[in-house]
Structure formats: C-alpha cells, structure tokens
Amino acid sequence: MAAFDFQVSREAEGWPDETQLEALVSDVIRVAALFLEKEEGQPFPAQPVELSLVFTDDEAIREINAEWRDKDKPTNVLSFPAFPVTPGAMPGPMLGDIVIARETVAREAGELEKSFDDHLTHLLVHGFLHLLGYDHIENDDAEVMERLETRILATLGLSDPYQGSDPL
Numbered sequence: 001m002a003a004f005d006f007q008v009s010r011e012a013e014g015w016p017d018e019t020q021l022e023a024l025v026s027d028v029i030r031v032a033a034l035f036l037e038k039e040e041g042q043p044f045p046a047q048p049v050e051l052s053l054v055f056t057d058d059e060a061i062r063e064i065n066a067e068w069r070d071k072d073k074p075t076n077v078l079s080f081p082a083f084p085v086t087p088g089a090m091p092g093p094m095l096g097d098i099v100i101a102r103e104t105v106a107r108e109a110g111e112l113e114k115s116f117d118d119h120l121t122h123l124l125v126h127g128f129l130h131l132l133g134y135d136h137i138e139n140d141d142a143e144v145m146e147r148l149e150t151r152i153l154a155t156l157g158l159s160d161p162y163q164g165s166d167p168l
Helices: 018-040 058-069 102-112 116-131 139-155
Strands: 004-010 049-056 077-081 094-101
Touching: 004 018, 018 049, 018 116, 018 139, 049 116, 058 077, 058 094, 058 102, 077 116, 094 102, 094 116, 102 116, 116 139
Parallel strands: 004 049, 049 094
Antiparallel strands: 077 094
8 A cells, every 4th residue: 555755734824734634635645545556556656655735825826826837827726746657657756746725725615515625635636646647638638537536536435526517
C-alpha cells in the first residue's frame, strides 16, 4: 500500500486547522491511492511519496492561476506535478502540489447543493488524479478521469459529482 508524507499548509482564514485538514487529506488520498493500486494497477514507490497541499483563498489562487495558466481568475483547485507522469506509470518520490481556494469551494458547494466537505473531498481526489497524469482536456480523457473520480468517491460513500452532466 502506498505511503505518503503530507505537507499541509493553511494560508487563509476560514479553513479548519491544519490538524483537521491533514486528517481529511490523509483519509481521502489514502483511499484514492488504494483504489488506484487495486483497481487500476497504479504503482507507487516503496518509500513514502511527498505531497504538498495548500489551503488558501480566491485571491491567492487567482494570482497563481494567472501566473501559471494565464487565467486571471480564481479557480477551485490547481495541481502542480513535481515531475511529468503518465497515468498508470510509477510516480517519483515527490508527487507535487495541490492548491485549493476556500471561497470557490464554498460557492460551488452551495451551487451544487453539496456539503463543503463533500465538495472538498471531490476536489482532493480530482487534484490527486491530475498529479498522477490524468486530465480532462479531451473528452476521452475527461471520461476516464471522471469515471475514476466517481468510483473513488463511491468508495468514500459520496455520490457521483457528474451525474447528469457532460464531461468537462
């Protein structure tokens, strides 16, 4: 089973404390990794994989999004792989960074009529899959990624976040 070394940073008000965030991250990422190992044959290094998570606000993520993606607007989650990885290939010992904006998560959760925690869980899974090389640029890739997200979230007891919608 994959082992992780999480670095959790709470950089904005409104988030739970770092201990609570680390517990949530640990639960969600470990379930996702175990699912990927068993169901998809995803390998992980024998040593713990480093994963950084930054819990921030809309303004900070807007700046990051503008700098790295040329999109001057806030977004819910950004993922920055430490090294390029292809889905199903062995990742390196440093997986990368996931950055999440609280206001956007809260707004989207309300719009989707989901709890904040359920939506945050979905975004953690989504960001984790990006670090493992999955994306949703092309429809075929989006269908693969969304299928994995849905199955992982079901393992966590959550409903299909894409039910009734077209692929991203």
